[in-house]
Amino acid sequence: MSKLKLFAIIWAMVVAIMAGFLYTPLPEGIEDPFGAIVFMAFWKILVRYPQLTREFFGQGRYLDNLEAMQIHIFQEDEMRPISSWFGGLNVTRSTIAGVPVIVYKHWDDEDADLRPGFVYFHGGGWIAASADVYDWTVYDIAMRTGVVAINVDYRLAPQHPFPAGFDDVVSVTRYILRHGKKFGIDVSRVGVAGDSAGGNLAAATALHLSKMSSDLPQLKYQVLLHPVLQGLTFRLPAHLDNAETFPILYAKHIAAFASIYLGLGGRNGEFHGTIFFENHHVSPEFRTKSKYAKYVDEKNLPEKYRTPKKTAPIINDSHNETIFQRIKSLIVDPRFSPLMADDLTKLPPTMVVVQKYDVLRDDGLLYAKRLRDSGVETVVHDGKGFHIDHLKLAPEFIHSKTGAKAVKDVCKFISRITRS
Numbered sequence: 001m002s003k004l005k006l007f008a009i010i011w012a013m014v015v016a017i018m019a020g021f022l023y024t025p026l027p028e029g030i031e032d033p034f035g036a037i038v039f040m041a042f043w044k045i046l047v048r049y050p051q052l053t054r055e056f057f058g059q060g061r062y063l064d065n066l067e068a069m070q071i072h073i074f075q076e077d078e079m080r081p082i083s084s085w086f087g088g089l090n091v092t093r094s095t096i097a098g099v100p101v102i103v104y105k106h107w108d109d110e111d112a113d114l115r116p117g118f119v120y121f122h123g124g125g126w127i128a129a130s131a132d133v134y135d136w137t138v139y140d141i142a143m144r145t146g147v148v149a150i151n152v153d154y155r156l157a158p159q160h161p162f163p164a165g166f167d168d169v170v171s172v173t174r175y176i177l178r179h180g181k182k183f184g185i186d187v188s189r190v191g192v193a194g195d196s197a198g199g200n201l202a203a204a205t206a207l208h209l210s211k212m213s214s215d216l217p218q219l220k221y222q223v224l225l226h227p228v229l230q231g232l233t234f235r236l237p238a239h240l241d242n243a244e245t246f247p248i249l250y251a252k253h254i255a256a257f258a259s260i261y262l263g264l265g266g267r268n269g270e271f272h273g274t275i276f277f278e279n280h281h282v283s284p285e286f287r288t289k290s291k292y293a294k295y296v297d298e299k300n301l302p303e304k305y306r307t308p309k310k311t312a313p314i315i316n317d318s319h320n321e322t323i324f325q326r327i328k329s330l331i332v333d334p335r336f337s338p339l340m341a342d343d344l345t346k347l348p349p350t351m352v353v354v355q356k357y358d359v360l361r362d363d364g365l366l367y368a369k370r371l372r373d374s375g376v377e378t379v380v381h382d383g384k385g386f387h388i389d390h391l392k393l394a395p396e397f398i399h400s401k402t403g404a405k406a407v408k409d410v411c412k413f414i415s416r417i418t419r420s
């Protein structure tokens, strides 16, 4: 065999093995399979395989070892944010109310009119990622809508459990509502936005500020992308159907992240994840008979999502009383669980983005239904994509199409609401 042939064979084998590692089996109805595979390949290289490698070398299981391995990818305070090299916007680091942020301003703003404001909270389960991971995403939205954007690096659990992250994002938002003019922001046109755990923080912030009778201007809008909005049950149809659909977020992960955010610690995440995922973190009476039960009633979901497609694993009715007593008041605290708030009527116009193949789909849909019933203008984008597919990891032509569509809709919503 010639050297060339041997080389070709070895090369083909390497490619095949790589493809095997990077391939993710996809649900049938997914709209953009290519985008999903590319996204998951990025995800596996940047996040999943480094985790597995650590586990292999005996550094503990991923969820059990969060204290030791804060996943602050790309976080480099001395480095310029990547998007500052793109040139379209003046992107700088700053600190607002003691919290690190990235600010996206427009070049022509010397004596231009004030612009709408957009305060963004990144995803990452309250325990991971950073403003820098979402740099490109926020830059993109600011470019397309003309807002001045503030991308917030709030504190993370387990080092800083609830309500540290919440306190940070509220402080930054209040500062912008009071002093936005310093950044060229019209304080009467400020909105909050976020995805996943950041969507939770955005919803909690909007709710908190809507209840304050202060001299601060009201928020103009909120945008919630695949938000986590409650922790009372982890067995809604979306949790069950998408429990292990995409490695980016398994149902057990979000259950574990919630336990860590609520202060159960960065160790034993696997154990707590299972307890929460099996709904053994609260008593069955509390979950099904308290006044909160109606907020997670599956009857409030759109018909097509009301019954799980997969057979759910059977669980028993026991619960861990120690854990329940520790988290009982937190689990229904609207600062953690906006869906558990009794009054949503004062909230600003809202956009909720959900994707069919996401474990958090039903959280968003239940909230949207309640918002509409409360008379709040609510736009829902219900796509056939996956969790955080709007996150821009690559140029447009390989950015997931379902994510790109969602971002387009979000920009349309922001432009319409802030026009005035």
Ligand SMILES: *[C@@H]1O[C@H](CO)[C@@H](O)[C@H](O)[C@H]1NC(C)=O
Pocket (backbone or CB within 6 Å): 090, 091, 092, 105, 107
């Ligand atoms: C960019 O923004 C920073 C911080 O707001 C400001 O100090 C700087 O003058 C701006 N640069 C230009 C060229 O406008």
Ligand SMILES: *[C@@H]1O[C@H](CO)[C@@H](O)[C@H](O)[C@H]1NC(C)=O
Pocket (backbone or CB within 6 Å): 278, 316, 317, 318
């Ligand atoms: C209920 O299930 C949990 C875990 O799934 C198990 O640890 C526990 O022993 C079970 N309790 C009863 C009463 O069967």
Ligand SMILES: *[C@@H]1O[C@H](CO)[C@@H](O)[C@H](O)[C@H]1NC(C)=O
Pocket (backbone or CB within 6 Å): 320, 321, 322, 323
């Ligand atoms: C309940 O959870 C705690 C940890 O928070 C654990 O120490 C305890 O063993 C659990 N109890 C049962 C019965 O599993």
